[in-house]
Amino acid sequence: MDYRFSPEEEAFRQEFISWLDDNLPEGWDPSRYQNYPRDDELAAAYRAFQKRLFDAGYAGMHYPKEYGGQGRGLVHEVIVMQTLANQCLELRIPGVITFGMAAPTILYCGNEEQKSTYIPRILDGTHIWCQGFSEPNAGSDVVNVSTRAVRDGDHYIVNGQKVWTSYAHLADYCILLVRTDPDAKKHRGLSYLLLDMKLPGVEIRPIKQITGDADFNEVYMEDVRVPVSMRVGEEGDGWRIAITTLMFERVLGDATMAAAYERNIERMTQMASRVRRGGKPVIENPVFRQQLAQAYVEVMVLKYHGLRNLSHQLQGGIPGPEGSIGKLLWSEPNQRITEAALAMQGPGGQVMRGSPWSIQDGFWQYAFLRAKGNTIEAGTSEIQRNIIGERVLGLPKDSSRAARQ
Amino acid sequence: MDYRFSPEEEAFRQEFISWLDDNLPEGWDPSRYQNYPRDDELAAAYRAFQKRLFDAGYAGMHYPKEYGGQGRGLVHEVIVMQTLANQCLELRIPGVITFGMAAPTILYCGNEEQKSTYIPRILDGTHIWCQGFSEPNAGSDVVNVSTRAVRDGDHYIVNGQKVWTSYAHLADYCILLVRTDPDAKKHRGLSYLLLDMKLPGVEIRPIKQITGDADFNEVYMEDVRVPVSMRVGEEGDGWRIAITTLMFERVLGDATMAAAYERNIERMTQMASRVRRGGKPVIENPVFRQQLAQAYVEVMVLKYHGLRNLSHQLQGGIPGPEGSIGKLLWSEPNQRITEAALAMQGPGGQVMRGSPWSIQDGFWQYAFLRAKGNTIEAGTSEIQRNIIGERVLGLPKDSSRAARQ
Amino acid sequence: MDIKLNDDQLEISRQARRFFENETPMEYVRAMFEDEKGFTDEIWGKMAELGWTAMCIPEAYDGLGLELLDLAVVLEEMGRAVVPGPFFSTVMLGGGGLAEAGSDAQKKEFLPRLAAGEIRGTLALHEPDAGGDLDYVRMEAKAEGGGFVLEGTKVFVPDAHVSDFLVVPALAKDGLTLFLVESGASGLAVSPLPTMDGTRKLCVVEFGGVEVGRDAVLAAPGQGNAPLDRALRRAQVGLCAECVGGAQKAMEVATEYAQVRIQFDQPIGAFQAIKHRCAQMYVEVESARSILYWAAWAQDHAEEEAAMAASVAKAYCSEMFTRTAASAIQVLGGTGFSWEHDIHFYLKRAKANEAALGDPVYHRERIAGLLAG
């Protein structure tokens, strides 16, 4: 067993760290939790920074060279992702769907034309993608898609509504799950389209979240004409594509979260050293020391469980439903960790960013509120535990869901 | 609003406390958690002490005088129960089913002969009762009773097996749920019998629990002839009798538990003052102070929620499914409280009773293990939450259970 | 023994619920959440007219002389409707501090006007290094001339920006002393903070050598602890009433949603993961209500258990509200995470209430101290 990177990998990591030192955007301030409070600025910064990564040979480490990638292994990708998550997570946020879902789907399931058209423009920061899976009546019941795509010659006419489409207002394209066969059983009638967000009939309405930001959107589609050439895979194959390609990229997501959370523990430790309670630094209080330690323990669980999965996959292991563990390990602890951080601050934990009395620029206040979405987005905790219970442990479905199959 | 007893009630309480001071069994040692480690000794002590209560006019405070009771109100009963729970809970244990289930069922649903025969002998300590509801395949699914009672003239011939029959080996009688009509829907074919444990064909086998004690039993019945006169209510009425009569006595159970737990908090506080950690009394450690306080908070919740329910019932309120709260409030906190007590003791928490190194005579070690049954016995926590979700909040049954109705 | 609301209290409760439904609907809450002042004079006036500002003020000072429990009934409904504005600060903190610590003359001067809703007050307790610890007061009150000079900073002072007076604990030579500082005092600077819960504004109050006369001393030098403690205990219980009302509403919202939201062809409330979550909310809300009633009653009728009851209630009810609001969001799913849905106002109020007036860690430490004797 070996937890270390190989000497070559470690050298690459050091090289990338020092490259990054010199190449963060001008004026980048690591002490702020948001360098770009405005979404359009953030998107612009993302595109510019991604271009810089691309030009320097750090974009798409594990993507084939023919599509603009570096043709290296998953480890190199992890090294880049973790370093970025640790140093400048904010700059990665507009690319979460783009790299986490759109690019791998196109790479693994797209045709040659789709691959050569879209992947290079993802890697060089030209395109941002969003995801159109959720609908008002298709939340946890993901297959309950009612957005219709009706074939009309070499186009589909798409009508329907998607919700919780993150960064749709900044995105150039959308990966879209649509119903092409209303008569087939729920998951069989779905197809997977690539949607140009600038097509006529696409309307975007922002959804403001409890944080006060509007990272998500509703996307309305009215008679949108999508070329058939923009379909990924066969008609009716949408569901399979949607669930399988994602699993391969999950280890990258888990590694990214672990790196970001390790950074948060450093942040929490600093905070606890500065914030006082009863006149003394919180970090001297045994009760809160327990909370800090517990937060660290949970982050280590995420980190080392993630590395073990990654190693499994590096050695050719096929990721399966047990990947649901990772989702639970980053979502639920994040709620506990951000709660603990607010608790350490006492009534000072009420102050949001923008005041001399803000603690760490209001990072934890935002993080606490944002974390409430973690157990809902990307498959609720309840759904993850269903998956583990049924697909890993082999427990029976409840009779109502069993009856649908 | 008033939380105080009336002057008359308070006077009664003081009178009972001082009576109790003089009337506890000879050699009673309140510092031991078990004065009678042997079941037969405990049963004998229970009977003798109950007789003493009866003779002094403290047995069955709220039972009618004609059946040997005192004809007073529920408050007086609560006062007696709470005082006993606080001072000598051990002496009450063999009577839990007798007073909690058998006596009220006979009183509210029995006929005149049953009432005048059995209630006086319960109140004076002559009879101990046990409960035969659970069966190997009727755990949470309580109505799945398969013990059969077939009518044969003025007798029923009973065949079947009961499990988790507490104190059956000490009991004189058993309240027994049997199936008299195998064709009726599950809960409709049940009847309620009073079983003399000395009848031929009744066999008792002890079940040893994780504590090492054997408070529970399996009861096997083979062609046991139970007179029809021993049936409570009508044939087929067993389920209704089983669930409704209990609710009225629940407030007494909750009040008893609250009094016992308050005593346990005192015990925990003493323990934390004596046991040391890193050379200093545990009670000086802020982390364990939080745990002690949290334990106290949970006991106060049980106490004051119980009093509120009691008051509601004193004023003519009908207890309903929300009584499930009380079950959850004594079972789950007890697991947390006993865990906390062991945690305070560090590795010393491993020592059971019977050693100079035992802490508080091994009380918490026994309590910790015993508490693991609390969320299972008398309706699991899962069942209680089903009841609250469905019968209090009106949420739908899951489809499989709905289909059975 | 008689543990239920009496007919008067039930009527107060009904009246309050009607009032808040009609007068402070969620549109009002949303507007005030973003508003700098945080309430309208119109609503304030109506609340005073209903007598709510006068409830716990003795009749001798033109109040109604009611019990804390009567007021708690109103506060429960205010919590249910996350009503914004300085009612709590004025009645429980400014008014409470004055009522517990003031001399007859001081009470005569201020309480009748407070009862009538003409003036507002608050309590400037927290100092920057106090954190969640309520006992940490270090601001010095220097005796000078016949009076005192206050120098220092108080933080997280609720509604100071719209208060006419502040009750200010500070250390004089003889120990903890309470001062009444009018908001026009020279050297006093109030600035609002950007807080998570916009329905109860918190301010920083800077005392740049604020001079006050002898007549501004509420509790005699060194005698501040007992009345401050009594006022805080009552306020803590008041906050618990808000928590119970807010959590009740969050539970109802989640349960209703669980009945109508269909996934996998059935209401999500049929799934145990959701059903048991709703059941747990119900268990905890009812438990908290039982503790609240006891704690409110004890403040007026059982001095020997009043401190314990207030801390038990504050530790339990405030954490319960946070858990329940967060749990409701989970039941509501994406909907609950949107600004458009009202539930987030409950989560934010819950966190504010948890941190205010001694956080749960503080109160558990206090409980342990009382138990350890």
Next chain:
Amino acid sequence: MDIKLNDDQLEISRQARRFFENETPMEYVRAMFEDEKGFTDEIWGKMAELGWTAMCIPEAYDGLGLELLDLAVVLEEMGRAVVPGPFFSTVMLGGGGLAEAGSDAQKKEFLPRLAAGEIRGTLALHEPDAGGDLDYVRMEAKAEGGGFVLEGTKVFVPDAHVSDFLVVPALAKDGLTLFLVESGASGLAVSPLPTMDGTRKLCVVEFGGVEVGRDAVLAAPGQGNAPLDRALRRAQVGLCAECVGGAQKAMEVATEYAQVRIQFDQPIGAFQAIKHRCAQMYVEVESARSILYWAAWAQDHAEEEAAMAASVAKAYCSEMFTRTAASAIQVLGGTGFSWEHDIHFYLKRAKANEAALGDPVYHRERIAGLLAG
């Protein structure tokens, strides 16, 4: 990066599982739970024959010179089968202490016999006032003549009743010192304690003026901390391996029961309350295994993170085992509460492991210390 058991380790694991299934079935565990000695010489001999007592002893002392992870694989299987007896004490505590602190001569004298299974040893660390705090050692070692005199009491010493030697931390004039005390030493009294987990006996060891020579000093006076710490860390990780194995078994037992136990006409595993409970067990067991591997690897290969890893593992794995065993009992219902079912042995071992070698509160405090720097 290569984070998986290698083929040798997998083979060790399979061999160990087979051995425990055949040689130490639950009937053996039950008998030894009640037995005063707690194991049979036959089983002990067979385990030594398989080389398990020799695994982590350097080849220079007739050991196999394997890594902690190799041994952890065996310990995981021992945990899975709640194997009773002094294997852990001998290998991780007595052997570990000796290997870390002993001189070459001392190791030459004891380790080959320990590797061969001929002698057993343990660690007498805890003192009556220590509680869960591992750092509290106050027993004095008085220099006298050429040696030392030990006077005092050590408690909760695993398997001292069947040990040939004890590693004993005590305070000499120069600071913490480790002594090797042979069990025949005059003035030494060992008495077993009635403990919850009968599969690992704990003893009280009284030192009534035990005289030891200079050659009994393992670590030089004042130099005891570092080797003791290293030995403890390795032992903590070893305990975590047991926890993971035990929890894995508890999870499997619960899950299998959930598949076959019918209530309301369906397997109880179809109900989310049960299904999600089982899923949570799986999540935690796999999480713990990931932490265990890291911690075991770090002891041999990454000194800079070895202390942190051991404390993270001990805090997480031991609490996880307790939670999982308790959760399994809940799934099993009444069956799980009976002595007849085996699950209670797992709960008891879990609580014993949680309390042993620094409890979770101790390890979290240690983690905080390492983080705070």
